[in-house]
Amino acid sequence: MSCDPGETVGAFLCQAGQVLRAAAIENPRLEARLLLGHAMATTAEALLRDPGAPVPPAAAARFRAAIEARLAATPVAHIVGTQGFWTLDLGVSPATLIPRPDTETLVEAALEICPKHAALRMLDLGTGTGCLLLAILSERPNAFGIGVDLVPAAAALAAANARRNGLAGRAAFLAGDWAQALAGRFDLVVSNPPYIESGAIAGLMPEVARHEPRSALDGGADGLDAYRHLAAILPGLLAPGGAAVLELGAGQRGAVEALALGAGLRPAGCRADLGGIERALVLRSAA
Template identity: 65%
Template sequence: MTTVGALLCQGGRDLREAGIAESRREARLLLAGALDATIETLLRDPRADVPTEAAERFHGLLARRVAREPMARLLGHAGFWTLELEVGPQTLIPRADSETLIEALVERGLSPRRILDLGTGTGCLLLAALAEFPDAWGLGVDLVPEAAALAARNAARNGLKGRASFAVGRWAEAMSGTFDVVLSNPPYIESAVIDGLMPEVSRHEPASALDGGADGLDAYREIVAQLPRLLAPGGIAVLELGQGQGPDVAKLAEAAGLHVLGARDDLGGIARAMLLSQAQKPVGGPNDPV
């Protein structure tokens, strides 16, 4: 039998040698996951014995992390906004950068009733928006059936099952009706760049959620072309942007007859969320009837 301290030392060393930042913190997370315990419990007694089965689970997780499998994938969950979400190999892992879209939406002072999320993945954008707007109902669409099913589980996990529905489809191709808010974090990485991304992304994130075509704009072309019929009068769309893509996406939007309301930077100073509308006055503002 081995101890908490011995496993943490080994884990920190192995992760550091693999080039992983915050190796000590990640070793603690992995051991806490293997023991189904909190980090605080681990640190309370480094000399505590670790059962053999838990030590084996830790070694298995450690080997996968050394191979650069993402931490959230190993633990099976990730935090986003105020939510705790299940993650899996069929979806992108939610990132803090994407919270910029929710921040931008909340800042508009809207009161939306119908929200659409295109390429929903884990459901993170839709569910975060529903958590902020308790009178709203939302629909998430994903091309991958397993992703739509996972998003539905996340809705139930976060107490939003009755206010969210999920469907399988390519963007909004077969959809009718209009929405007050359309959200999307589409694939926007240039095809030739993907292999050079950090291993956690290039090896373990689904290519269909990353690959935006030769110029990274293929998904935007499809989505923007559909927005005029999807947006209710005064409705807005909030799209996630890749670095430097703002001007190109703005041109696509203007060519489709949409107004560019602006963009919001993420914490790194990168324009991350673009807001679009087909009306000068967004729906449901502070002075509008609900």
């Protein structure tokens, strides 16, 4: 399809879509709309309602720069600065993983086992953007949670996301090495730990391998280092009857369940994501 010449929304979207398609971008039209909407400080939906609207020169320049960044494999979320997750709008940065739809499976699993009005004490280890903790808090009005991340910039971003989504009064974030700075026990512990095998990281999509933090990806030679640590500390973190929900990589359920059993934890089911991958492993305390 040829594009009409001009400086209109429709012309810019058509041209950008062709460029992104030629670069083998998976969803070129959608990404073009998102990037132009960001450049024009409007929504992708609003663009479609008025394709003949002019694009101001400053917005056109921002859009061209965004397209160049995307062609260099910069994730769209890093270009626009936000990512939707569950019902939340979250700020993102290179300090954290970009929240993904697969991780919403952990939210579903957690909500299934947590009574709606219970006064839950929650802990999110490796909180990143805070997406897991904040999504669960948004659905459990009497819960309070703590998010911990090794990277101070990530903990600060998660705190900003709590304020952004009106949840700062029920969430606290700190920088630390797993749970070393914490005392007490929790009704629910969630974690999306690094689980990619070290040798496989270079072969990931460029958006991930080049632009997302290695510390949030690298699970060691077999991808299980973080799970070994979690298995060792979870018995001391879970309250009697408490549960942990851990994100898994493809094919990791058996190995992680074995680690959990060796630490005295009880596997209590695993929820698959929309792609059929066993993604959210539920563990129960022994007591």
